Amino acid sequence: MIWRMLLRVCFIPACLRGASQLAVVLLAIALLPACTREGGAPAVGTIERHRYEVAATAAEQIVALPVQEGRAVRAGELVAQLDDRLLNANRAAAAAQVEQSRQRLEELRHGARREQLAEAQAQLAAATAQRDQANKDYTRAAQLLERGLIAQSQVDQQLQLRDSSAANVRAAQSALDLLNAGTRSEQLAQAAAALRAATEELRQQDVLLERLKLRAPVDGVVEALPYRLGERPPLGAPVVIMLASGVPYARVYVSEPQRAGLRAGAQLQVRVDGISKPYAGELRYIAGEASFTPYYSLTQRDRSRLAYVAEIDLPESAARDLPVGVPVEVPLPAAAGKGQ
Numbered sequence: 001m002i003w004r005m006l007l008r009v010c011f012i013p014a015c016l017r018g019a020s021q022l023a024v025v026l027l028a029i030a031l032l033p034a035c036t037r038e039g040g041a042p043a044v045g046t047i048e049r050h051r052y053e054v055a056a057t058a059a060e061q062i063v064a065l066p067v068q069e070g071r072a073v074r075a076g077e078l079v080a081q082l083d084d085r086l087l088n089a090n091r092a093a094a095a096a097q098v099e100q101s102r103q104r105l106e107e108l109r110h111g112a113r114r115e116q117l118a119e120a121q122a123q124l125a126a127a128t129a130q131r132d133q134a135n136k137d138y139t140r141a142a143q144l145l146e147r148g149l150i151a152q153s154q155v156d157q158q159l160q161l162r163d164s165s166a167a168n169v170r171a172a173q174s175a176l177d178l179l180n181a182g183t184r185s186e187q188l189a190q191a192a193a194a195l196r197a198a199t200e201e202l203r204q205q206d207v208l209l210e211r212l213k214l215r216a217p218v219d220g221v222v223e224a225l226p227y228r229l230g231e232r233p234p235l236g237a238p239v240v241i242m243l244a245s246g247v248p249y250a251r252v253y254v255s256e257p258q259r260a261g262l263r264a265g266a267q268l269q270v271r272v273d274g275i276s277k278p279y280a281g282e283l284r285y286i287a288g289e290a291s292f293t294p295y296y297s298l299t300q301r302d303r304s305r306l307a308y309v310a311e312i313d314l315p316e317s318a319a320r321d322l323p324v325g326v327p328v329e330v331p332l333p334a335a336a337g338k339g340q
Contacts, residue, residue, distance in 0.1 A: 042329035045252030053238035112179035124172035131165035256306035
């Protein structure tokens with residue numbers, strides 16, 4: 001009975017999770033010597049549920065908070081909305097880049113337009129005509145030079161014009177051939193890669209936008225809302241704190257002499273304050289290191305004061321509605337108490 005009385009004293013003022021757990025551990029450590037002399041005592045603790053923190057994914061203002069403390073929510077339900085104006089602008093820019101890259105790729109795939117081909121053909125024809133005229137002018141100048149009617153410099157000038165016009169013809173022909181050949185495969189590959197990069201950037205913006213919609217990770221109950229509507233929580237700060245629904249568990253502290261005889265999967269009885277019938281539980285986890293006290297600094301006599309946290313699932317349907325924080329006791333098997 002002393003365990004139950006002292007445990008109630010510890011939990012009367014404790015409304016925070018950390019304070020209640022510390023009180024239980026200190027109580028367990030204080031009573032361990034007496035437990036050893038009395039031949040075994042129950043492990044003490046509280047009813048708990050898995051706790052989830054829905055954190056802010058960006059340092060943006062809370063623009064919607066559709067839940068209240070104590071409300072039951074389903075997995076995937078919207079519990080908070082952060083301001084998405086900046087990311088919407090980024091997404092619009094990314095969408096424009098995707099469209100630009102897509103149109104560029106289509107342009108390269110279609111090749112030159114008919115108007116461009118006609119222009120290149122006209123330029124080739126003009127260059128050819130100039131070349132032919134330059135050839136005629138050079139021939140006449142050469143004949144006049146033979147008769148001694150013009151100077152050699154005039155013939156050289158006509159020769160230069162002839163060669164220049166011939167080069168212009170070759171350049172116009174090459175430009176026409178380039179348009180007829182179409183786009184190179186390397187250019188198409190580059191344009192396709194640019195389109196993929198722009199598409200992935202757009203997808204990334206969509207992901208970031210979706211993350212601004214904070215959703216419940218599991219079915220549960222809203223335990224706390226640390227921030228109000230309109231506030232701007234820092235990145236990573238919990239905006240909504242939830243307790244998972246479903247199977248609760250008992251977190252208790254086991255003494256060092258009892259620790260050696262306990263294994264995961266052990267079937268234990270959990271007595272809850274205010275309920276006469278015990279609940280059947282299964283030991284899911286027991287810590288390998290003692291809570292709060294470094295084991296390596298203790299003598300053999302002091303090691304009996306160590307306490308190990310253990311978690312016991314309560315799969316019974318009747319236990320699903322147990323409130324968090326209610327004190328519990330777990331009688332441990334006699335064999336476990338004789339492990340040392």
